[in-house]
Amino acid sequence: MIQRPRGTRDFGPEEMEKRRSLESKMRREAALFGFREVTTPIFEHTELFTIKSGPNVVEEIYAFTDKGGRDISLRPELTAPVMRFFVNELTNYPRPLKMFYFGQCFRYERPQSGRFREFYQFGAELIGNPGPESDAEVIALAASIMRSVGLKDYNIRIGHIGVLRGLLASSGVEGAQAAPILQKLDKKEYEEASARMAEAGISADEAERIIEITKTSGPKEVLDKIEGEVRDHLLEIFKILSYYGFDNVQVDLGVVRGLDYYTGMVFEMDAPVLGAEKQICGGGSYSLTELFGGERTFSTGFGIGFDRTLLALEREGYQAPSHVIDAFVIPVTPSMKEDAFRIAAQLRREGVATEVDLMGRSLSKNFKHAASLNARKVIIVGEKELAQGAVAVRDMSSGDQRLVKKEDLRSELQ
């Protein structure tokens, strides 16, 4: 047998019903917030991702050379493609421009539990405003999505890249030099971070203080530890989030998201039910457009791990609505086939999900098949009943069966 490629998945009917149900709740919530969908290609020029994340990223992505000799990559994430699209074609839209997207992303790494080479991401970007209102709006959307999909236990941790950038800068470490330190702090690899800070000439005391700051977490009152614009910006975000009805929000200055293009607020969401791999959403404010050849533009966005969010919901006991066919039509004899097909066609036109026997099965085998499809009602098309302009309708859960005039079928079934 030919197998699917390693690290990929096939989704059968039950799984797809669950996934589409979750996707449509996310989609609906984004629309309620005024975000509009965009779609970009599955692959991009590899350059797009190396410009954004550095040349090392190639090791972790599906990069290949196409037949025309071009370096192409399956997208590892969707922010860079969407911002490329913005720079190329969307700069004339009124600001703020609010967009969302949903689709497959790819990474080349050893497949392991819960981590796939092909995975799904739902994300949003709000372009054109660096204010706390925009940051809060984006966090509120992510939180509203989790609420609307029914996730019971999740938390929101908010930090600000400016805190650490400021501390490093006052020790004379800026820009490209700061990046490796921030990456280590992001991963909470404190020894490595200390070593990097020592190399960069930061004193041991100051390094310790910086590490202490990244361990700052708790309610918004812990912001008293820091000062200035960053604190005011974060306090304003907390305030607006409380207007939005979200008070389950914590400060966590350990949210660093070690990439150069983040400019301010950064946030993460966890679902504790997932244990060690609990992060289900990450985002922040950033500027990428100038890297892609556009004008510098402030944006805030997030990416939700669709697969992990679904897993969290299932761990919490979430049950997706199971597939139900409204009606299954059975002709009692082959001579009833014409009427059976006509009835099925009519019901479908009226919006009733309907199956009809295609196999020429016996009445009892058809009943068994209808039961296996979870059909709500079975419509039995027999000669005697048809002579009275009627069919027999059996309710599959109660077992009740009664005559129904053909013209009353629709209301009977709705």
Added chain:
Amino acid sequence: MIQRPRGTRDFGPEEMEKRRSLESKMRREAALFGFREVTTPIFEHTELFTIKSGPNVVEEIYAFTDKGGRDISLRPELTAPVMRFFVNELTNYPRPLKMFYFGQCFRYERPQSGRFREFYQFGAELIGNPGPESDAEVIALAASIMRSVGLKDYNIRIGHIGVLRGLLASSGVEGAQAAPILQKLDKKEYEEASARMAEAGISADEAERIIEITKTSGPKEVLDKIEGEVRDHLLEIFKILSYYGFDNVQVDLGVVRGLDYYTGMVFEMDAPVLGAEKQICGGGSYSLTELFGGERTFSTGFGIGFDRTLLALEREGYQAPSHVIDAFVIPVTPSMKEDAFRIAAQLRREGVATEVDLMGRSLSKNFKHAASLNARKVIIVGEKELAQGAVAVRDMSSGDQRLVKKEDLRSELQ
């Protein structure tokens, strides 16, 4: 600026609203017929496609070698992946198993008008029954989809691969030897087909007769030209399609679909409004499972060219519903921000698509922005009105403005 890869597309908000609207109509129709969605990976082992379509197919697809040395291809179509999935995991489902899918496919060819390297396909497969009822059900679904999406002018042409296979076999040409002849006949390259038939030892007279047969088209009465089981099978399909309400169906024995795995009925649908590149759907009955390591299983399926169908609709004047925000909330002064955000959050929770000023704009600039977003109503949050527990609501199309109690906002906006 970094451009998107050649032959791919980005879809902006207006385009996506059109595409999602079309997709959801197709999806809904498939569900009404009892088809259930499945999803397979974006890439597969290249072998899957060469087994199905021959080694030459590699020239036309995005084939590459991954870092683990595996031959991988971006899927050029979805029937092979779905049948691989079926063989691997779905054989225990009750028959007939009815599945649909929607997603990106890829081909490596020179990009040209209306043909993209990344394109979208909507398709369905009905597995487990070779009878005319199944063939008719699948054609009826394709036709119902075109009706439900509102395509006014389309036609359905039905043929049968058994007609030509039978004629070639009675001249001693079968299996792999027949394939290149069928491919030429499929493309209506009659001179080439004659040459191949001569090479295979078919007399000039017989070759001419075979070509004549492929030119047979018209209403079902033209089936009198052929005989036996094939004729009976096709007549039964036409009869069931008329029960389903589809009488705009023609015979076309020139529908050959030159691939080995087709076993019986083959069909195509055209949208004449598209001119030369008018085909919007193709399908037929086939058996692929044994090629992928499973038991021989009869199936019938189709693929709809999503992009071409949308193009046909647009040529016919189809207008997708344009994006409309229900409400845009404006705080008159910064001190009204809290109430503005609270009102926006409340409306969104109640299912009203709502925007709120994030930019701290003036009243007049906010009105301009609300108009550019096609907001139906603008909610003006002012101190005086709030003191009465009310806000001002302006209807953006009539210009009427009136006071509305906060608790009546929801019904005012729905």
